[in-house]
Amino acid sequence: MVAAVIASWVAVALVVIIAWPRLVAERSARMIALVLISGLSLVHQLMFDMLAEDAFITFRYAENVAEGHGPVFNIGEPVEGYTNFLLLGLLSVLKAGFGADVVLSARVLGVLSTIGCVVAAYFLARKLSGRSAAGVLAAALTATVSNLAAYGASGLETSLFALLVLGMLLAACYEHWVIGGLLLAMAVLTRPDGVVVGAVLLGWLIVRVLRQRANWWQVTAFVLASLVVLMPWTAWRALYYGHFLPNPLVAKQGGEFSWQLGQGWEYLGGYLLAVPALLLLALAGMVLVVLRRAVDTETLRAQYWLVVTLCVVFAGFVVLVGGDWMPAWRLLAPLGPVLAAGAASGLILLSKVDTPAPANRVAPALVIVACAFSLVASIWQNGMLSAVREWRAQVDQLGEIGSWLGEELPRGTVISTYANGALSYRAGNGLPVVDQLGLTDEYLAREVEPEQTGGRGSLAFDFEYIVDTRRPSVVIPTQSGYDTRKNCSIATEFRGDYIPKAFRVADSDDWVTVYLRGTEASQLTGQLAASDKFTPARCP
Incomplete structure (x- = not known):
């Protein structure tokens, strides 16, 4: 091109x-x-x-509107996690009216x-x-x-x-x-x-x-x-x-x-x-x-x-x-x-x-x-084209992880993610998603004091709320797609309640690490292992 x-x-x-x-x-x-x-x-x-990660948040809202669930990210949770109502409305009409x-x-x-x-x-x-x-x-x-x-x-x-x-x-x-x-x-x-x-x-x-x-x-x-x-x-x-004010403005x-x-x-x-x-x-x-x-x-x-x-x-x-x-x-x-x-x-x-x-x-x-x-x-300047292409590759990988979760996990299984776009959209509205950044979570956006986080600006975090109140069965810690090596470590915030599990991506040297809630780990591992593309590996 x-x-x-x-x-x-x-x-x-x-x-x-x-x-x-x-x-x-x-x-x-x-x-x-x-x-x-x-x-x-x-x-x-x-x-x-380019296919932007954040665009998929709007896509999930549009799918829910088109399917009769209203402008919500998770079914039954009226949270305004978008700032582009006109685009959301256009996409919803095209989907509901014409099947686009x-x-x-x-x-x-x-x-x-x-x-x-x-x-x-x-x-x-x-x-x-x-x-x-x-x-x-x-x-x-x-x-x-x-x-x-x-x-x-x-x-x-x-x-x-x-x-x-x-x-x-x-x-x-x-x-x-x-x-x-x-x-x-x-x-x-x-x-x-x-x-x-x-x-x-x-x-x-x-x-x-x-x-x-x-x-x-x-x-x-x-x-x-x-x-x-x-x-x-x-x-x-x-x-x-x-x-x-919508959540994305308040949370930042x-x-x-x-x-x-x-x-x-x-x-x-x-x-x-x-x-x-x-x-x-x-x-x-x-x-x-x-x-x-x-x-x-x-x-x-x-x-x-x-x-x-x-x-x-x-x-x-x-x-x-x-x-x-x-x-x-x-x-x-x-x-x-x-x-x-x-x-x-x-x-x-x-x-x-x-x-x-x-x-x-x-x-x-x-x-x-x-x-x-x-x-x-x-x-050539400032690596603009290469940065966009690298981001697109990460978005595609996050989408593949989301499709994997959506296909293998039972409907209603709660998951939590840091990258709340392509992964959540591809997982489908049958899986409630807890956004660790608070953009689509009412409590995190409006009750928690934001912290400065470098390139992402000021965002709200409360991992105790996520672990003890929202209680996701699966936590996906990655924000940038696949890992290039096996990783069995676990973030401090989830240690004790979750265990890490590494999965190898088929026909590649790429890996995905997920945290599984300890009381459900065995069952969840079996469900996720049913996929032909992701193979579980032993973690010490």
Whole structure:
């Protein structure tokens, strides 16, 4: 796939550079270029082929909804262990109404949303600059944004959220405030971060009112359109789950602010080092548009300031929350298309688009070079591609462990795991799962003081509660798939109540260690040994 990505970039580069005069002058040429760029986006996503561990938590919820058990992780336990209600709802409808596979549906939706970001960036750049050719440049930059492509097929809501952010910006630029308010509500239903984007848009609109460039009816329309969706949704959540904040947000609160801020700055710094060319082009665009007042009207300058403000505020928000533990800077993915639109809007001013002579190719040449830098970052810089592929291998292995447990253990057997995604989903809803991180457990998330845990942030732990209250029959200690050697040790927290048991994975040198509750160990060993793929070994 690396070769396919490079070939696609070469094709886009040749079209954009050689056919630039036609792209400036002809709409049909721009549409052909947009299709070609969308193809580049597709192969860029397929190169990563990510399937995120945390996405499987949503998949398990969706399966339970589709089967009539309601939005729960464990049947009969109403716990809000997700933050992406819109994605959950879409997957549930596709599964219940059409029998669609939940995992495949989520991945296809993510890929299409990423391509949608390419198209939305095209229209946003065209609107910001007032010149259609800028859209082609923005689309090309968006198609090569590393972290957006990495999470396209991940099954997470990342690309869908980025698309909704772009939709809100377009609604603001075209002054469709009812649509903007509805898109804001959809964004908040997709990720809590949508509140930050909505606050920026609302603040910008109020400033426009104070400067007599807008009116209070537009503010009212924007706010009411969002509240008409958000208020009943919030009321339902409070009644069904008994809380206003979902478990994943509550469970991660409580770390020292200075430590969290340091993590956030490190996270942002890594992202900026991965997108230097895009960032420089965006800064150049800001200089050309804002400081030199190069665009034609005050309205266009104000819209550009909206884009700049959103990027700064959203990046600051990610720093404040301490970033994220997943590879490839997931939380900052929405910024890529916005930066691309801003960069293209400014750079188009370097080209004399009204007289499309072949020599006027400075802007497209800079964009193609920036695209090359982005693809180099995707493939080689900071081990991004290798980190994603390693994570995907771990997720696949955790899923195999989950399938093994689901097939061999009797329905109702309680298990506990640290990696509560692919393993739990593949185990099936017949096995209640105790999440050692508290993301899908009410008590751990809301009653236990979180601890700082390095790359995963602040999370809640109470192993005494797990052992004595939830009493799982099987504990799976791994968070990264198979072991490369036999391991008969046991964590201190489970010693005394559980015994370790090592299983060898068939046709490999890989191993899995599980902790079996002492009073059930013999029976559980026999049940798990029934599998052809996992063979028990003697532990001292």
